[in-house]
Amino acid sequence: MLKRLDRADLEKLLAALATGYRLLTPQRLADGTRLHRPHGEGALALQGEPVQRKPTEAFFPQHDPLLRIGEQGEVTTCDPPDRPVALFGLNAADLACIAFIDRFFADPPADDHYLARRKDALLVGLTGFAGPGGDFLPPANGMCDLELLALGQNWLGVPWTPRGEALLEGFPDGEQAEVEELQETARTRGNPAQDLLEKAAGLVASEVVPDDFWREIGDRCILCSGCNLACPTCTCFCVEDRQEQAATLRSRVWDSCQFDAFMREASGHNPLGTEALRTRRRIHHKLAADVTRWGEFGCLLCGRCDRVCPTGIGIQAVAAEILARFGA
Amino acid sequence: MTATLTTCPYCGTGCMLYLLSDGQGRLVGVEPSAGHPVSRGQLCVKGWNAHAFVQHPDRLKTPLVRRNGTLEPAGWDEALDLVHQRFRQISAAHGPDSLVFFSSAKVGNEENYLLMKLARVGYGTNNIDHCARLCHSSTVTGLVETLGSGAMTNTVACLDETDLVLVIGSNTTEQHPLIGSRILQATQRGCRLIVADGRRIKLSRHADLHLRHRNGTDVALLNGIMQQILELGLENRAFIEERTENFTALQESLAAFTPERVAAITGLQADEITAAARMFGTAKRAMLLYAMGITQHSHGVDNVRAVSNLALLTGNLGKPGTGVNPLRGQNNVQGACDMGALPDVLTGYQKVAEPSVRDRFAAAWGRPLPDRPGLMATHAFDAALAGRARAFFILGENPVLSEANQAHVVKALAAIDFLVVVDIFPTETSAFADVVLPAACYAEKDGTFTSTERRVQRFRRALPPPGEARADWEILSALLERCGLPAGYPGPGQIMDEIAAVTPSYGGISYPRLEESGLQWPCPNHDHPGTPILHRQSCTRGKGRFSPVDFRPSRELPDAAYPLLLNTGRTGMHWHTGTMTRRSHLLDREEHSAFIEIHPEDAARLSIRDRQQVSVESRRGEVRVMATLTDRVPLGQVFMPFHFVEGAANALTNNALDPESGIPEFKVCAVRITPC
Numbered sequence A: 001m002l003k004r005l006d007r008a009d010l011e012k013l014l015a016a017l018a019t020g021y022r023l024l025t026p027q028r029l030a031d032g033t034r035l036h037r038p039h040g041e042g043a044l045a046l047q048g049e050p051v052q053r054k055p056t057e058a059f060f061p062q063h064d065p066l067l068r069i070g071e072q073g074e075v076t077t078c079d080p081p082d083r084p085v086a087l088f089g090l091n092a093a094d095l096a097c098i099a100f101i102d103r104f105f106a107d108p109p110a111d112d113h114y115l116a117r118r119k120d121a122l123l124v125g126l127t128g129f130a131g132p133g134g135d136f137l138p139p140a141n142g143m144c145d146l147e148l149l150a151l152g153q154n155w156l157g158v159p160w161t162p163r164g165e166a167l168l169e170g171f172p173d174g175e176q177a178e179v180e181e182l183q184e185t186a187r188t189r190g191n192p193a194q195d196l197l198e199k200a201a202g203l204v205a206s207e208v209v210p211d212d213f214w215r216e217i218g219d220r221c222i223l224c225s226g227c228n229l230a231c232p233t234c235t236c237f238c239v240e241d242r243q244e245q246a247a248t249l250r251s252r253v254w255d256s257c258q259f260d261a262f263m264r265e266a267s268g269h270n271p272l273g274t275e276a277l278r279t280r281r282r283i284h285h286k287l288a289a290d291v292t293r294w295g296e297f298g299c300l301l302c303g304r305c306d307r308v309c310p311t312g313i314g315i316q317a318v319a320a321e322i323l324a325r326f327g328a
Numbered sequence B: 001m002t003a004t005l006t007t008c009p010y011c012g013t014g015c016m017l018y019l020l021s022d023g024q025g026r027l028v029g030v031e032p033s034a035g036h037p038v039s040r041g042q043l044c045v046k047g048w049n050a051h052a053f054v055q056h057p058d059r060l061k062t063p064l065v066r067r068n069g070t071l072e073p074a075g076w077d078e079a080l081d082l083v084h085q086r087f088r089q090i091s092a093a094h095g096p097d098s099l100v101f102f103s104s105a106k107v108g109n110e111e112n113y114l115l116m117k118l119a120r121v122g123y124g125t126n127n128i129d130h131c132a133r134l135c136h137s138s139t140v141t142g143l144v145e146t147l148g149s150g151a152m153t154n155t156v157a158c159l160d161e162t163d164l165v166l167v168i169g170s171n172t173t174e175q176h177p178l179i180g181s182r183i184l185q186a187t188q189r190g191c192r193l194i195v196a197d198g199r200r201i202k203l204s205r206h207a208d209l210h211l212r213h214r215n216g217t218d219v220a221l222l223n224g225i226m227q228q229i230l231e232l233g234l235e236n237r238a239f240i241e242e243r244t245e246n247f248t249a250l251q252e253s254l255a256a257f258t259p260e261r262v263a264a265i266t267g268l269q270a271d272e273i274t275a276a277a278r279m280f281g282t283a284k285r286a287m288l289l290y291a292m293g294i295t296q297h298s299h300g301v302d303n304v305r306a307v308s309n310l311a312l313l314t315g316n317l318g319k320p321g322t323g324v325n326p327l328r329g330q331n332n333v334q335g336a337c338d339m340g341a342l343p344d345v346l347t348g349y350q351k352v353a354e355p356s357v358r359d360r361f362a363a364a365w366g367r368p369l370p371d372r373p374g375l376m377a378t379h380a381f382d383a384a385l386a387g388r389a390r391a392f393f394i395l396g397e398n399p400v401l402s403e404a405n406q407a408h409v410v411k412a413l414a415a416i417d418f419l420v421v422v423d424i425f426p427t428e429t430s431a432f433a434d435v436v437l438p439a440a441c442y443a444e445k446d447g448t449f450t451s452t453e454r455r456v457q458r459f460r461r462a463l464p465p466p467g468e469a470r471a472d473w474e475i476l477s478a479l480l481e482r483c484g485l486p487a488g489y490p491g492p493g494q495i496m497d498e499i500a501a502v503t504p505s506y507g508g509i510s511y512p513r514l515e516e517s518g519l520q521w522p523c524p525n526h527d528h529p530g531t532p533i534l535h536r537q538s539c540t541r542g543k544g545r546f547s548p549v550d551f552r553p554s555r556e557l558p559d560a561a562y563p564l565l566l567n568t569g570r571t572g573m574h575w576h577t578g579t580m581t582r583r584s585h586l587l588d589r590e591e592h593s594a595f596i597e598i599h600p601e602d603a604a605r606l607s608i609r610d611r612q613q614v615s616v617e618s619r620r621g622e623v624r625v626m627a628t629l630t631d632r633v634p635l636g637q638v639f640m641p642f643h644f645v646e647g648a649a650n651a652l653t654n655n656a657l658d659p660e661s662g663i664p665e666f667k668v669c670a671v672r673i674t675p676c
């Protein structure tokens, strides 16, 4: 099935999504931030840079109450919102990131709390000419329920699941040739960022990057933790217990491996006791350790850590520096 | 899900962020504002955790009144009536100047304005001050004299176009992280960096020159650098002639500060001073950044004068990429000063002592103003012990942990007749209170903060306050009404309109104009776009004034009995007395107990191991903390942050005050350490 939607069709699709789901769409806010917001709250921003906040927060929020422990020790779990979410307007990298953490949380023992939010959620990709100023974004080719390939004022609708198919039912048919053309554009453009990452990863894995380099990069880290908090494939959390009258509320909270306390032992000893070691770990984890564990990079090039790092040492910046210095 | 665009409640950098809530009244996180000129989609660790303390179960939720020695819940009317009645009684018995008001650099401009109005025409005293006394009072005094305006002359964005940054007495990457990171980015593009700081702070690792002068010798260092600039002929003659006055006096005063003499005072090498002079003097555009390392001394104002002299000498003023840039600490300490929460000035630094100023305010407020400048916060405790100050109203401050010489403060608070504390959490200070009023925090009300670069910007309500807590402006309005003053403000926007009407530098500021990223004052009228850079054509006072200063040693230096120099300050994870950050899970986990940094060689001599408990004593007190062995501190110096109640640095510090600004000498006192 392949459909072709014009603006009116798109609105129709969104209206349909809004009836069954808590629909979140990308919107541009007054200060220029592009964020996922409840549909209809502000004007749609169908083109632009990746939404500021990582989309995985819909399933794994920054601060997430898990359970309450009562006075007698009785435990009640905190339930997810009743209506499942529909995330509209995800690019290929963001969809790949969601797939990445799906595997992490669903890997036994599965994380019920994550799955409760995730299982009925609907993902809608938005690729093609939907980047900043209408720049080209490569098609996702799956990883979502349905994908819209932007052509300008029209969108090709490609379903990837039965739910996606049902939602596209009734819209006019599209031309396969138009999809081919977009695929061809993606092929000719290639993925220079991915090439860079692969080369840098090779150098990191083969241990040619000396400690001095990590010290230098670590010296530039101001310990904001943003690179981890912004990263859609970062899944580390810590547990916060709060005494609320007689009960204890237990929540999970996004953590960051750039923190000293992330690995610090009760004795005070810390196997990752310097910024250099922690920065090395952050990059090494995504470019080498994840490859061993999952067979793919833990970085899917969403671009957020480079955008959020106040001192310019996000993963792509570091990869470029590694390549420039040790890639000869 | 709601996203509320607001301003970070921590430091004066003034980043904007979205507070995210789940739509059912619970905050779930923070996302930086992408379009804001300072945050630019980034935050520091405190900003990323700005939601974390807001819904902590310890929040004060109902007014408390002391009955038979214990604080018990009370109704708002009962508590406010009691406050008003006691203030009236004490004023009647001992005069209005027996009342003391502490405002807060954490609350909005509108709230600072209302409190200073309440003090001045509600209760008839100029005894109003706030924690700027402890951080940048030296700046306000020093820069008003030399330039005519006591604020950062340039903007944060100027770091992108400067050729050299001199950071003196500021641990910028930890205390103003999004300014510190901007400096690091500047060094990446080739901007040169001089760091003058005894400690090996992060910035020093990126410096072209790191000057580790002894604490308290900044005047000698800066005079030495200026002496060498003149010696090398690197001063800006044209600027000096056109834009300044009193140059000859400066020149004469510098003659004695030869590199050899300065080296002996500061502990530096003579050629380091010459190198700094050459680097600074040859830079096309240079920015001077400073903070508490300059101001918190018994000669803090002199330090500020020396910084200002250096900028004038080299013509680094009034254009992009230059300037004298005091980094203001609290989110709204600039605003609290602008609003006249100070004993000697009204809004926009209009002098209380000036009859025409008083007349104008009296016409606007409908009541005459007291004419004598009031007490500085740091003098108020002496006045309390002398029986002159008898009732304190403390809004959002915790002097028991934040003032120098804790024992002195505690004695003073125990001595007074009546204490009111308005706060969001119970504090070490509210424990002494007769009445405690629960306040809404930044996330639960509307208003404006003014950042260190003079940017007036909005904070916005993201959720209702807990229990019966009220916004400070509502609490203050209720007291104004009890004083018979009209205070039926529908909201903070109308309070800002009143501020604009009486404050020339805020004249063009109104809420509709602040929607996105605010306006930088001076903004005198509604068409004015704001002023990113001060002193462009001429200084606010006309000519820039050279103000020669001589070197005076700190008041208490190490000796045989107390052989180590104690330096105090903050860390990147915590904020001041920890009321908010120690209730933020990740921040408290990162640094969860009091510590003292000590050089490994000093530690070895004293048989102290890393992470061992030690006793630290000064002439004023003793605390027990964990030793952290590190060469961040120079030999002979130890460093303690003042965040921790269980190891309060200010039990040790010296309340020796600068004679002009009344700032205590937080950065230098003498201690001894023994293992426990």
Ligand code: SF4
Pocket: A097, A227, A230, A231, A232, A233, A234, A286, A298, A299, A300, A301, A302, A303, A304, A305, A306, A314, A315
């Ligand atoms: S670009 Fe950065 S934030 Fe995005 S997936 Fe890679 S590591 Fe994570």
Ligand code: SF4
Pocket: A220, A221, A222, A223, A224, A225, A226, A227, A228, A258, A308, A309, A310, A311, A312, A313, A314
């Ligand atoms: S975003 Fe940059 S500065 Fe912040 S923790 Fe990560 S690497 Fe460090």
Ligand code: SF4
Pocket: B008, B009, B010, B011, B012, B013, B014, B015, B043, B044, B045, B046, B047, B048, B176, B177, B178, B179
């Ligand atoms: S730099 Fe200051 S204003 Fe910005 S996020 Fe950090 S504490 Fe908040």
